[in-house]
Amino acid sequence: MSLRGIIKDFWREQRLFEQRAIAAVVIIATLSLLLVGRLVWLQVIRYDYYTDLSQGNRVRIEPLPAPRGIIYDRQGLILAENQPAYQLELVPEQVPDLDATLQGLVRIGLLNADDVDDAKRTVRSRRPFDSVPIRLHLSESDMAAFGVNRFEFPGVDIRTRLARSYPQGETAVHALGYVGTVSATDLARIDREAYAGTSTIGKVGIEAAYEDPLRGRNGSREIMVNARGRSVEKLGTLQAALQTRPGEPGTDLFLTLDLEVQRVAEQVVRDQRAAIVALDPNNGDVIALVSRPGFDPNLFARGLTRTEYAALNDNPDRPLFNRALRGTYPPGSTIKPVVALAGLTHGIIEPDKPFFCIGYFSLPGSSHRFRDWRPKGHGAVDLRSAISQSCDPYFYSLSNQLGVRRLNAFLGQFGLGKPTGIDIGGEKSGILPSPEWKKTAFKQRSAQVWFPGETVIFGIGQGYMTSTPLQLAHMTAILATRGKNFEPRLVRAMRDPRTQRMTELTPSPLPPLQAASAEHWDLIIDGMRAVMEGGSATRSAAGAPYSIAGKTGTAQVFSVAQNARYNESAIAERLRDHAWFVAFAPIEAPRIAIAVLVENGRSGSGTAAPIARTVMDAYLLRKFPPADAATPSGDVTEE
């Protein structure tokens, strides 16, 4: 006990220690109470809040995607259905390194190097716990390749999903549309909850327009998961009241399309850039809707690679372009019957009063010649032969007398210059020109003036006027029914897949045309009958057991200078005129109204009219040419 001479006061030190020990006890008590207070705060006061968080942690709601509705044609043939398919899916939050994972998938040949960026974008746009498809439609060998290397790819798995399939391939693709992978732009406008677990969405056509009924409603299933997102249903000690809510399968659609007629129509313009629209004039049902060339919608449904898409998109024939709805062409002479009806209604022409066609028309006080398609002219013509021979000067003169405003108003009643209201999207309005339209269409003051000459060519469907094949079919349907007007429609009925209850959709009538008298309708339709009987399209009507009313047309792609001769052989194929033909049949009780457009087809009578005949035969007579039949060719008479 050496204290090195320092005097220690033991009693004082003892008291000092005791004081400090008491202070320590006070501090310990205070801190303990603080701790207990914290626990009471968490476990008693905020109990409900943390219980919710804990529940949210362990229970995940997994979507049960509803099967998409099946699409049938009017006879019940399947156009779109669902097939089980294997696809590669990835859960972002379970993937440690997205770049390395995608590169690894490229290495084993499951992903195209070009598609890595797209895949990455898709993954980033989805919620971290959603299973994101990165490669659809795996083949057997793809699955084997993945199976061997699976351990390298945590968070990536093969899933079986119902995938859209189009058993008819290219047939009716421009009416049907297709589904494709949900893109970032789609995600911005849709309800993500409704698409959870779904990799595809209707992109165009019926698939897009009827997306909501087709999609149905997703069901959901609650699953218990651990921190790594894995399902842990087997963990028996943790009871969770897990719920399953079944989904509602999508509604089946029955189309107005007649698949057999559609096939014939596509076959007949197989190798051309063309559009055909056939309507039932009594209710607006679309019998056939063709735009060629087409493409296989299955490509989109199974996921298109960048190169495949580029090939389609860069094709000069533009297979993705829906010519029937979105192609706008000058309607040419096809509108002449309507112009004639305007002349009759406004009392400007008399049906039997002869008009002398000298091969051109000039406005009073002007030397500019509006030329007839036949240089030497048609001589004396009346209304009937003006229509059947498609005499241009007759209509130049008529238009000049009608004036642009009356022309515009009358043609407008036939649905020209505005969307027809067909039940799929993307339709173009075309142009029905007027002085007002010109003011908005041109920026320059000087270009905004409407010239009398522009009225003259308006009457033969040239100049500014453009229309889609669908609009001309619609116009023809109105002519066929003498003024009855229906919105074209592709879907005629829906069926609830659970109850199998069919709901017929009623046609949507538009206000009928009342301007014209019955007598005038007769005159016009008689003119159109004359087109087929002795007129420009006579040969296309040969041997038909039903009566046809039609009208040919050409749309100029290339304008020929004054005084120059139209030298067809010297003009490159792509600059040749587009060929038009519109018709309806039978005249007495019309069942079909059709518009045919063949791009650079040169002649309405020679190219377009025989096509229309084949389609009408198929629909009215159920007469189907063999699949390998060559494109029919008629006479190459000019109009």
Add this chain to the structure above:
Amino acid sequence: MLREDVDSTTRRTLTQTARILGALRLDGPLLIGLGLIAAYGQFVLYSASGGDWGAVLRGSVRLGLGVLLMLVFAQLKPGFLRRMSPWLYALGLLLLIIVDAVGYVGKGAQRWLDLGFMRFQPSELMKLAVPMTCAWVLRERALPPDGRTLLLLAALILVPTALTIIQPDLGTGLLILMAGGIVVLLAGLSVRIIVGLGIGAIITAWIGWYFLHDYQRQRVLTFIDPQADPLGSGYHIIQSTIAIGSGGIFGKGYLRGTQGQLEFLPERHTDFVFAVIGEELGLLGALLLIGLYVFVVLRALFLASQMRDTFARLLSGCLAAIFFVYVFINAGMVSGLLPVVGVPLPLVSYGGTSMVTLLAGFGMLMALYANRKLAA
């Protein structure tokens, strides 16, 4: 008659037990408190390890080793303990320097020495050696300590603290600092100096901020606002508060804590085991454990106050107080009161050498109490 029999039997058994404990120089109440905590710990460990008997077994082996060491330490003479203090300190310091040097050469964090049969953390040794040495120094001086003594103590405490923090192991470094500091506080450091040091600490913390590693700064920032980085560094605190909060008063039931069993709770059987208790056994389970801890701490403080020797008193008081500091820091961290510091929950958390050190410390405390009448 019968009652008397029973009473006498009980009394005899108790007397006998007391005699055995006395012979082993163990304190009965303290031993019972520690035993209950350890048993509770093993019970919870089974659930926290996801029903892994292997973890429980390994935990028990470690516990056994600690109890053995406690028994051995309890037999030591206070004088031997006292004389051992500076040597233990010197050894610890040397090992710390070696570990830092090896870590520096190996360009990485280095906290332990591989002894072949086990990994040994010199900083763990320092948790005992520093308060022992401080008590040893103070015993030789009049209390409260004068300025020169305080400077010496400051050096004795701060050097190993600094060496531990640069390993880097902020948590253990702070514990060493606190262990030494508590000895000085118990020795009667004047209130004025305590306030001064408090202000100094705030300034040091401010400056020290610039010397912290990024991950250490992140811990502090995350503590202030865990929601700022919910999937990154805030994840631990968020998940452990969810676990505790969702446990409620009665808990979700043993083995039924979803946060723990489904592994949302990180480090669930080591540093965050307190959250498993809060979740599965609720507020009551947590209060029971805290109650046991407080009992042990108070008993140890009482034992310390009974000692006549300054070294014994200061060291014992420090061991008692630092035990509470462990509990408070761990429970405070897990419940979101304090930042995340790697401090295990005493006698409950799985792994590490801290259980062995703690029980060795309690062994010393019992040895000192058994010889309380002597000025060591």
